Every structure is written in structure tokens, then in C-alpha cells.
Amino acid sequence: MEERAAQIELTQRAEHLLRVLVEQYIREGLPVGSRTLARASGLDLSPATIRNVMADLEEMGLVRSPHTSAGRVPTVLGYRLFVDRMIEVQPLDEQLVEEFRGVLNAGEGPQELVERASRLLSRVTQLAGLVTVPRAEHAVLRRIEFLELSDDKVLVVLVLEPHEVQNLIIELDKPLSRQALERAADFLNERFSGLDLQEVRARIEHDLDCMRRDMDRLACAAAELGDRVFSETLRDPEDFVVVGQTRLMEYEELSDIEKLRQLFEAFSEKRQILELLDKCIEAEGVQIFIGQESGYDALAGCSVISAPYRVGGDIVGVLGVIGPTRMHYERVIPVVDATARLLGEALSA
């Protein structure tokens, strides 16, 4: 789709008209006729001329008529061209940025920040806000602790750097004494605290190799435990938070109950949306998926605008909004962009 869009060549006039048409349609939500377009375009052209141009655009798959005698509406490809070439994204108003910053800095801990960001996105754009929970790989290990639960179960508590506590329960093959656990924790803390989780994991793997030769029993047990813990923790838990789903019910375009049902199903199943968001995680800046470009039927008629967010230079998650394809891209894009930046800031604090 995007490749197809890239190849399309338009006269300047056609491009201008497409742009005016899309803008008008986004504002009004009604098919745009040649007469209206002639007036709105600012060009001194008659409706008939416009009609000729429209016929061309239709042939190229950029617009279509709902029926013979309605105006034209943009197709997915038309929107694509619009957002790729015709939008001028102004940076967000500085005052708003400050407000966002205020909201986000008032929260503490990743969970709360993610929720605040999602709520913020939804409130400001009037769409549904999505934020994935940040990956932990680059969090810094502050402390690890083992608590014996039963003969073969151990509770692991990980205290991570910015403000996060994770716990998980692991089952042991062979029981370990309380002292052994304590010593293992000391060993791991001494060696690894202050490093980020990826680093920790890498070192543990390296250590394991060395130790197998050394046969230092204690260190070996500790490293093995650590290995299990960190491979569990780093297998990304992959989850996201949605806020404001119900706003989507207010849009004309999504008034078909069956369509809505599919969409909401996608929200609660999570899988499809996660896959989609995953695609953005490597992208540089704001990404836009229009309609079914994403390939998921449930998202027909919807667009997703997303951006990755970073902590200390590393991408740790993705956020964005989802709403009807007929949305005000120019206004939403800077909001998503700024929120991503500010969430990153807030998480680093």
C-alpha cells in the first residue's frame, strides 16, 4: 500500500484538490461534490473541470463515490497520500506541552504513568488512548531478594530503578536451604546491582559458562537461579492499557454495532493490537496506519497513530491513539508525538 502510494504522481493542481477534498471531508464527514470543491479550492475553476480531475483521481484509486450521484470521499490510499505528503505538522503548543508534563510528572511508577499517558491521549484527542507497558530490559537492577515459600517454591522480589517492584514465583528442581537462598541473593546483589537487566542477563550467561568449569557450588547455584529469574523477567510481558474506548462509540462512522463489536473484541483479546503496536517499536517517529492497511479486519474504518517512547535513548514501549479513519490527523499527530517524548521523560525521572 505504501509502496503504491509512493509511486503515484499527481499534477500540482490534482494534489491541491485532493488535499482540499480530504480536509473538507475530515471536517464535514459528507461526500464532497464538484461544486463545493470548486468553491473551497480557491482555484478559479468550474465544477465541470473539477469533475474531470476527480475522474482521474478516482481512476488512480484515491477517491471514490459512494454512489453515482454523491460527491467523492477519500479512499485509504487517498488518506495515505494526504498524510504522507500534504500534512504540515506543527509542533504542539508550548503551553499544552507544559500541561502534559505536569500531568505526567504527577504520577509515580510505570503503571501509573502508563495509565496517565493513556488517559491524557484519550482526553486530548477524543479518541481511544493506547500505551504499552514499558519493557524492563533497560531498567536498572537495584536489588534482588529470595523468600522461601515452600520446599520447591521461591518468591523472587526484584527492585528496579526507576520505582518498580516485580515479583515472580519460581519452582526449584532441588530444594535450597534458607541460608543458601540468602547467600545467593547476596552474591547476585553484590555482583549485579546497578546494572541494567539486559546487561545482568548477559553477564550471568557468561558467568555460568565460567563457573561450570570452576565448580564453585555456591556461585553456581546463585547464577543458575539468577539465570532463570532474568530470562523470565525479560520475556516481555507485553501488555497495554486502553483508555476511552467508549469515546469511539460516539462516531458516526463506527455506528455499526457489528463493526464496534469486532473492534472491542480486538481490545479485549489484545493480541492483534499488540502485534500492530509491535510493528512500531522499531520505527523512528510517529507511525500511521490507515484503515485496513494494518491487515486486521477489526480495524477496518479505523486509523492508528503511534509513536515509540524511550528511556535513556532506548525504546521501551509504544503509545498512540485509535480512532475513526476520518480523524483530524494534523491535530492528533503532534499530541501523540509529544506524549511519547514526555512519557519517556517522566519514566526516566
Place this chain on the structure above:
Amino acid sequence: MEERAAQIELTQRAEHLLRVLVEQYIREGLPVGSRTLARASGLDLSPATIRNVMADLEEMGLVRSPHTSAGRVPTVLGYRLFVDRMIEVQPLDEQLVEEFRGVLNAGEGPQELVERASRLLSRVTQLAGLVTVPRAEHAVLRRIEFLELSDDKVLVVLVLEPHEVQNLIIELDKPLSRQALERAADFLNERFSGLDLQEVRARIEHDLDCMRRDMDRLACAAAELGDRVFSETLRDPEDFVVVGQTRLMEYEELSDIEKLRQLFEAFSEKRQILELLDKCIEAEGVQIFIGQESGYDALAGCSVISAPYRVGGDIVGVLGVIGPTRMHYERVIPVVDATARLLGEALSA
């Protein structure tokens, strides 16, 4: 409403007809006319007679006509009478009970069990399943541990009896040394582990009184810490899990988007639904709220069937389903009932 329902006296014939009408309406979803009712009732009466009876029922507020020339539809009060007096709840098929038990016993930990129960309810009834997370008051304290996070912050890890770990962060007024924390934990563990949380809290409060006189510094600090922890923990976190909301979109009666929006809003706001579920927590068995009886506009057109579930004799939560008022009560009630019992069992295991 229920008081009004209790006072209503009906001839046996009228009662029978109301019952047949409601059953028919639940099955077909269309207003029931006098002719149909005459045939379905099994009584040897003419439509004209039925019409007279219907006029009486209408005057009593048990049925109404959508318009002059449609059949009759039960009102909220009519449903109320129906479920209170006319339903015979058969216990759930033993085979199904076994299946339920299997599903629930395959889960571990309160969180997973709650989710499984909710999913189960939704799947079997084709409605939305609701389950509150169990209150912790009657969980047994196994172990408490303090980890120093910074000068004034301590991470508290509570290991509870069946299979649950909670952690919370508390801020200290005055910093405590690591050793002090360790000793406090030892003190609390020795004294309280094996008791349920309510008991623990009661004793701590008692201890605090005594200690203020004794002035044993260490014990006093420990008890104060403990007091803060347990008063935090017991302030019920009050949350619930919904599964299968999207099923509700498939019902004719809820096809009005605005109504759906309100309903879904209620799900995500949680407050109203929590209040409603709270009302059931003291009830003996299955409770039924029909339509707006609950007093929440968002639930107009919906009924909630709920039952509390117990661990070791104590009610720790509520579960149920929510669906259109026109639902198959006779079939749903036993499912809710059984699920509550089995979730209790599974949590105790």
C-alpha cells in the same frame, strides 16, 4: 420495588398467565398478544378473556404495551414477580458442575482463578461475567518482609496463605536502619504468622496500646510499621474483572449505541458496578437486580445476577453476570450459584 412486588396479590389464573407471558417473551423477544397467549397458556380461554386479565395486569404495573396495538411485554415489576415467585431453579447438571470444577482447579492464585471464573460465567451464559477480586481479610499471613528502598521508603512484601503475594511501598516519617527493619520483620513474623489478616490487625492494635506504656522501642517501632501495613492492606482494594462485554453487543435490546456506551462506560469507570456488587456481599445466596431497580441509569435494560463466594465460611467476594433484562433467568441462576461455590472451593485449595 421489591416491597411493592411482595404486596401484590394475583389470582392463580392471572399468575399463571403472567408466567406464560414472561416465558414466551424471554424466548421470542416479541410482545405477546392475547391470541398467542390463549393458545400457549394451556387454559381453555378465549383471547377476549385473556385481554381482560391483561388489562388487570397492566393496571397493576406488571405488563405494558409498547403501543396500542402490540401485545404485552413484562415490566420490571413483572419480571420481579416472575423471578421471585415463578421460577423453579433446578440445581446445575452434575456433569457441568464437574466441568466447572475442572476449569477452576486448573488455575492457581487468586488472580488467575478470578479470571477463569469470569471467563467461565461469560462462556456458559453468553453474557458478561463479573468477579470481584477476593478480599484479603481472611487470608492467613505466612510471612512479612521489609526491604529498604531509600531513606524514607520501604518495600513491604506480604506472603499470604493461599498462594498470594502482595507488595506495597510505605513512606517512613523517620528513617529506620536496615537492621531495625529486619528485626521488625522477625518480630512480626514470630508473633503473627499463621493468623488471618483481620486477627493480625486486631492484635497489633491491641499491642500498640500496651506498648505505649512499656516503651519497648523495638517492639513499638515494629508494631507501628505493622499497623500501617495492615491498615493499608485491608482497605479493600475493590476491583473486579469483566469478561465478555462484547457479547452484550449482540443483543437486540442493547442495540442502541448510546445505551451501550453508558453501559461500557460503567464497566470502565467501575465505581457504579462496584457499589452494586457491594450490596450483594452481605446477601445469603443469589441476588437479582432487574433493570433500573439498581438505581443506575447505565444499567437500564440490564439485569445483574450475582452471588457471594466464600473461603472457609467467610464471604470474600462477589461474582455474577450482567446481561439484558430479557435473559433466561432459570438457566443462568444455577450457573452463577454453582460458580460461586466452586470458586470458593478453588480458592481454599
Place this chain on the structure above:
DNA sequence: CGTTAGCACCTTGATGCAGAGAGTGCTAGA
């Protein structure tokens, strides 16, 4: 007295039709 038959009446919902409005495609001419 309760029950019933008959009847006039009411709504809804489907169907068909006509006219207005908006917009198109095409053709011929500037």
C-alpha cells in the same frame, strides 16, 4: 357473574410513487 363473540379502531411496517436536490458523465463549443 364470569366468559365470550363481534366489531370498530389503532399502530406499525412494508410498499409504491412522485418530486426535489445534488452530483455525475459526456459532448460540443470557446
Place this chain on the structure above:
DNA sequence: TCTAGCACTCTCTGCATCAAGGTGCTAACG
């Protein structure tokens, strides 16, 4: 290359009609 004109198409609205299903009332019946 652009534009004016025109026939055409489609939707929407209002209006009238019709059948179906049901009601309330009244009067008669056992």
C-alpha cells in the same frame, strides 16, 4: 485546455395505501 449545457442517476422525503396483528368495548350467553 477549459467550460457550459444537458441528460441521467441516485438518494431522500413525504405521502398514500394496505395488510397484519392487536386492542377495548359492548352486548349476549350460560
